Amino acid sequence: MSIRGLKKKQPKTFKVKIITVDAEMEFSCEMKWKGKDLFDLVCRALGLRETWFFGLQYTIKGMCTWLKMDKKVLDQEIPKEDPISFHFLAKFYPEKVEEELLQEITQHLFFLQVKKQILDEEIYCSPEATVLLASYAVQAKYGDYDPNFHEPGFLAHDELLPKRVLRQYQLTAEMWEEKITAWYAEHRGIARDEAEMNYLKIAQDLEMYGVNYFPIAQNKNHTDLLLGVDAKGIHIYSINNRFSPNKSFEWSAIRNISYSEKELTIKPLDKKAEVFKFFSSQLKVNKLILQLCIGNHDLFMRRRKVDSIEIQQMKAQAREEKARKKMENQRLAREKQLREEAERAKEELERRLFQLEDEARQANEALLRSQEAAELLAEKAQIAEEEAKLLAQNAAEAEQERQRLEITALKTKEEKRLMEQKMREAELIAVKLVKESDRRAKEAEHLKQDLHEAREAERKAKQKLLDITRLNYPHMVKYPQYSPTDTRDANFDKGSIKLDLKDIDLKRLSFEIERERLDYLEKSRKFEDRLKELKSEIHALKLEEKQSGLYS
Numbered sequence: 001m002s003i004r005g006l007k008k009k010q011p012k013t014f015k016v017k018i019i020t021v022d023a024e025m026e027f028s029c030e031m032k033w034k035g036k037d038l039f040d041l042v043c044r045a046l047g048l049r050e051t052w053f054f055g056l057q058y059t060i061k062g063m064c065t066w067l068k069m070d071k072k073v074l075d076q077e078i079p080k081e082d083p084i085s086f087h088f089l090a091k092f093y094p095e096k097v098e099e100e101l102l103q104e105i106t107q108h109l110f111f112l113q114v115k116k117q118i119l120d121e122e123i124y125c126s127p128e129a130t131v132l133l134a135s136y137a138v139q140a141k142y143g144d145y146d147p148n149f150h151e152p153g154f155l156a157h158d159e160l161l162p163k164r165v166l167r168q169y170q171l172t173a174e175m176w177e178e179k180i181t182a183w184y185a186e187h188r189g190i191a192r193d194e195a196e197m198n199y200l201k202i203a204q205d206l207e208m209y210g211v212n213y214f215p216i217a218q219n220k221n222h223t224d225l226l227l228g229v230d231a232k233g234i235h236i237y238s239i240n241n242r243f244s245p246n247k248s249f250e251w252s253a254i255r256n257i258s259y260s261e262k263e264l265t266i267k268p269l270d271k272k273a274e275v276f277k278f279f280s281s282q283l284k285v286n287k288l289i290l291q292l293c294i295g296n297h298d299l300f301m302r303r304r305k306v307d308s309i310e311i312q313q314m315k316a317q318a319r320e321e322k323a324r325k326k327m328e329n330q331r332l333a334r335e336k337q338l339r340e341e342a343e344r345a346k347e348e349l350e351r352r353l354f355q356l357e358d359e360a361r362q363a364n365e366a367l368l369r370s371q372e373a374a375e376l377l378a379e380k381a382q383i384a385e386e387e388a389k390l391l392a393q394n395a396a397e398a399e400q401e402r403q404r405l406e407i408t409a410l411k412t413k414e415e416k417r418l419m420e421q422k423m424r425e426a427e428l429i430a431v432k433l434v435k436e437s438d439r440r441a442k443e444a445e446h447l448k449q450d451l452h453e454a455r456e457a458e459r460k461a462k463q464k465l466l467d468i469t470r471l472n473y474p475h476m477v478k479y480p481q482y483s484p485t486d487t488r489d490a491n492f493d494k495g496s497i498k499l500d501l502k503d504i505d506l507k508r509l510s511f512e513i514e515r516e517r518l519d520y521l522e523k524s525r526k527f528e529d530r531l532k533e534l535k536s537e538i539h540a541l542k543l544e545e546k547q548s549g550l551y552s
Helices: 003-009 035-046 104-119 127-142 163-168 173-187 192-203 283-303 309-472 485-551
Strands: 013-019 024-030 054-060 063-066 084-090 212-217 224-229 233-238 247-250 254-260 263-268 276-280
Touching: 024 035, 035 054, 035 084, 063 283, 084 104, 104 127, 104 192, 127 163, 127 173, 127 192, 212 283, 224 283, 233 254, 254 283, 263 283, 276 283, 309 485
Parallel strands: 013 084
Antiparallel strands: 013 024, 054 063, 054 084, 212 224, 212 276, 224 233, 233 247, 254 263, 263 276
16 A cells, blocks of 8 residues: 555644643644544543543633533534644532542542632632632642742732732731741641642632523523523522522422523422523523523432442542552641751751851861960960069169169268368368458558659659759759769769669559569469369269159
8 A cells, every 4th residue: 555545535624722721732633533533532531530520611702612522523603723723621519528529630620720719709719718829829839838939929929819819908018928938837748739738618608609601581581680600500690790699509409490482490409399481682691591500400310310430430549549658748837847857956056056166167267366365375485584683683784773872872961071171171261362462452542652652752752853953953964073062972973872772662552562462463363264164073973863762
């Protein structure tokens, strides 16, 4: 067979894109595939066995519709696009999630879908409950709270609260994070599947959980109502109140549901009860309502029957899986506890080691300081010893100086005594000299007076002689050869000799007086020099006495 022949026999395919709550997948489908074939392929890809809760949803002409399982995919009214998009979602909801959701993947898909419905405000939730649900969602995503790892702001990029709640309370993102973290810290030790299950157990008690709403009219007057279909039955709501139904029909109380064109009839099991009829806007809506009613009724009846062998096996496997996970979680918890204890012990040892290292470092520093102090003390001791030696030497020198000063003082006292004696002698000599000077001054004065008197007498004598000469010899000069003058000349010569002798005595006397005056001046000069020497010696002695007093 040729390759071309093989190619001709290959079936034709078309592409579909399956969108789950958290992922997207693409598949190639054969043209002849029915809706169940595509659905089974998706379930196998997801590893899902609880297939009865889910379906493939698509949107056509603004209306959400579920893919029929018993009809070919391409024969249904699906969007004309490539690839064709389908949403894999939960179509029916369990009454009790903890009992009915057996697989972890089923539980996880329900958790993601219900969480999205709450955030999109398709399911109303009070602000307090939304904070608690957000804390379980954070526990499922991040695990146990660790303040060292989960620092403020770690939830900034997570959508955890409905916008209605954020608008209702004027709180900052940091305040909301603080409230969620307070609850989140209380969930320590809860595994991801347990956190998701706790989330679903809280959500299943909400009034709008698992309800599909459709606008209807009770009569031809077109009174606007809402018809809700859920796992427990059919409920009639007023258009503005989706929480409390005006009328409810449990599945166990419904005998038959049928529709004719836009009219849908609900017949109660009690034949005496009133038959409820309502009108929808389109025939497709009635078909969708009937489809949801049949599916929810089948599940309702199925829950109240004995489980099939497949369900029993799945429940047994789920119990074993839960037991295994419980043991695994306990083991992990023990290991985590042991690891935490080991980490705490390690931290304690590291802290102790750091403390010991710090103490050792401080001890080394103290030892170094002690060594430095010892060296410094040794240096100081050496310096003190040298200073002591120097002081001893200075003391010895001071003692020698003291002895020298004592000897000097003794010498000074002796010299002082001698000087005082010399001063007294000098004073006596000075007194004597003063007296002698006075006496000589007086003698000189007498001699000067005698000299003056002698000179006056001489002058008078000369004058008298001249007068006598003039009187007795008026022509003596003119007649020098006259003979009678010889005798008189002789007498005159005698008088001149007498005068000359007297002049000689006066000159001698003056010479002696002058000589004695010079001697006196010489002695006075020597005496003054001696007095100056004595004063210098006395001044030197006084300085030595002052220095001796300072040394003492």
